[in-house]
Amino acid sequence: MISPQRYIGRFAPTPSGPLHLGSLVAALGSWLDARAVGGRWLLRIEDIDPPRCPPGTDDIIRRQLEAFGLTWDGEVRYQSDRDEAYQAALDRLVANGMAYPCGCSRREWQDYGHYPGWCRQGPRHPERPQAWRLRTDKGPQPIAWQDRLFGYQCHDPTLQGDVVIKRKDDLWAYQLAVVVDDADQGITDIVRGYDLLDNTPWQRQLQAALAYPEPRYLHLPLILGDDGQKLSKQNLATAIPHQPELAPPLLHRALQLLDQQPPSELREAPVSLQLAHACQHWTPEKLAARPTRDYC
Numbered sequence: 001m002i003s004p005q006r007y008i009g010r011f012a013p014t015p016s017g018p019l020h021l022g023s024l025v026a027a028l029g030s031w032l033d034a035r036a037v038g039g040r041w042l043l044r045i046e047d048i049d050p051p052r053c054p055p056g057t058d059d060i061i062r063r064q065l066e067a068f069g070l071t072w073d074g075e076v077r078y079q080s081d082r083d084e085a086y087q088a089a090l091d092r093l094v095a096n097g098m099a100y101p102c103g104c105s106r107r108e109w110q111d112y113g114h115y116p117g118w119c120r121q122g123p124r125h126p127e128r129p130q131a132w133r134l135r136t137d138k139g140p141q142p143i144a145w146q147d148r149l150f151g152y153q154c155h156d157p158t159l160q161g162d163v164v165i166k167r168k169d170d171l172w173a174y175q176l177a178v179v180v181d182d183a184d185q186g187i188t189d190i191v192r193g194y195d196l197l198d199n200t201p202w203q204r205q206l207q208a209a210l211a212y213p214e215p216r217y218l219h220l221p222l223i224l225g226d227d228g229q230k231l232s233k234q235n236l237a238t239a240i241p242h243q244p245e246l247a248p249p250l251l252h253r254a255l256q257l258l259d260q261q262p263p264s265e266l267r268e269a270p271v272s273l274q275l276a277h278a279c280q281h282w283t284p285e286k287l288a289a290r291p292t293r294d295y296c
């Protein structure tokens, strides 16, 4: 059991677009889980892929979070500042024999479903630009952990294949960056969307390979739009407002989507009041273990 004083949570958006209701639900669940036990809550901007991140989006995200009263502790961390830390982690993985260079193109292996590990014994195409991959055939097998909502998880990491941890265009990949920063920031509790549950085996494997502590995990339901698709920046889900006066009813909706049954009379109440009530009554056990919720 993590003592309240030690709880450190985080919200880690990729600034590829403004936040939508689905991201609000994830941010709110994570914020409530931290604040309900007096924990810290950090904001980390995962801007490792500049072509996907329009300039200024981080500012919009900060203003959106502020409009909904989701304030964070300390300085905002930017992953674009963290090159050296990721390189040091990659160097350790290479030294441990857990990472290898690979110049294979997706077209060459796509019929296998996932990358079959051809370059584990040495690069097949040394003349090409090289990505770096994690060896999923080494380290603890299977990968098991307890999700606070979805229960016991047990995965054979080799079935997901050797994931890229540094891209051949020299950009850092999400799996490595997220694990390095979660450890460096002392994150005890990861509360995020269900779409990342199947990324967790790679992240748990990286934590083991780098001798990092294991955080606890709570994956929250994804919100589906009218078309039955998950709300996402890719399908241009409507941005939540950054004007505080527009926030109350949407915050109320987000609390409902987290199965917290907020009192209907608080629907138009200022966000500070809604959050104080929600924090006092936060009961993650009320969440039904279903991966999705309908927006409407």
Ligand code: GLU
Binding pocket: 011, 012, 013, 014, 046, 178, 192, 193, 196
């Ligand atoms: N940056 C990721 C995203 O926006 C989330 C990372 C995480 O919570 O682990 O989807």
